Amino acid sequence: MVLKLYAGTIASGGSGIVALVLAEKQIPFELVLTDLATGEHKTPEFLAMHPFGQIPVIDDDGFVLYEGRAICRYLAEKYSDQGTPLYPKGLKERALVEQAISVESANFWPPVIQIAREVIGKPMRGLDKDQSIIDAGIVDLTAKLDVYEVILGKTKYLAGDEFTLADLIHLMAAHRLADGGVDIMSTYPGPNVHRFPTCVSSWWNDISTRPAWVKLRAEGIKGII
Ligand SMILES: N[C@@H](CCC(=O)N[C@@H](CS)C(=O)NCC(=O)O)C(=O)O
Structure with missing residues (x-):
């Protein structure tokens, strides 16, 4: 089935x-x-x-x-043996992926969802945004990206030099912030998170332009992307 x-x-x-x-x-x-x-x-x-x-x-x-x-x-x-490798088999490599997924969940996601609820969720339900919540979320997310900047200064991706599930998971909702007028992910000035203004080879540019992701977004599966 x-x-x-x-x-x-x-x-x-x-x-x-x-x-x-x-x-x-x-x-x-x-x-x-x-x-x-x-x-x-x-x-x-x-x-x-x-x-x-x-x-x-x-x-x-x-x-x-x-x-x-x-x-x-x-x-x-x-499906470890088909498609893009996302989850390494080695114990230590896997532990680093888990570390980065926990960081996403504990540090990156809370401000992202805080902003997304205001700029996407509320307008969708006809409610007014609360700018003070958006501003606080931006301050928090910027502080988290400052740390990402340090991490990404040492490795190309969050759990090493290969793209993994840990990077992919960051696409959850963060890409919607720009749709809601908060372009922080693509304008954050750190050279590793985002090489503004050229946007070339930065982590965010790299993960958010993956062909499979671009295709999914272009197809616009209703309610999903
Ligand atoms: N931690 C859950 C969160 C799931 C979640 O919050 N889903 C929302 C959609 S944005 C939902 O179903 N909301 C309806 C509700 O909670 O009643 C996950 O990552 O799957």
């Missing part, structure tokens, strides 16, 4: 990065759009798959898994 990806019609959650892992790994899948506006994600059937009633969820031939980062790890590991 083809793998099913449950994603939302009005919000992405981690569905975009799951779709990207599926693309990088050349895994066929069926997209099942879940209508968050009508509460389809809170029905008993959906809650049986995901007790918090959120997207994304996958159903891999009866094996149900939720939480975007966990799904990405599972797919990268299960």
Whole structure:
């Protein structure tokens, strides 16, 4: 049975990065759009798959898994021998990927989602943005990028010199900030995070222009990217 990806019609959650892992790994899948506006994600059937009633969820031939980062790890590991290598096999190399994924989750994601909720989520629901929340998020994210700048001064990617799942996961929502008028990811002046203004060979430019990602965004899977 083809793998099913449950994603939302009005919000992405981690569905975009799951779709990207599926693309990088050349895994066929069926997209099942879940209508968050009508509460389809809170029905008993959906809650049986995901007790918090959120997207994304996958159903891999009866094996149900939720939480975007966990799904990405599972797919990268299960399909380690096909498509783009994303998750190294060596213990130490893998530990470095896990370190960078934890850093993303604890340091990068909170300000990104704080800003995204204001500039994308609220307008989508017809609510007014709170500029003070946006400004605080930008200050926080900039401070985190200052540390990324140090990390990326030593290695080309976050977990070494190869692109891994740790880099890919950073595409979750951060690319939407510019859509909401907060262009911080592409204007941050550090030469490693972003070689402004030439934008050549920077980490952010590198990961956000991966062909599989550009294609997914261009195809504009509704609600996902
Ligand atoms: N930590 C979860 C977060 C999932 C999440 O927050 N999904 C949102 C979509 S942006 C959702 O389903 N929201 C509906 C709700 O929480 O009721 C993950 O990474 O998968």
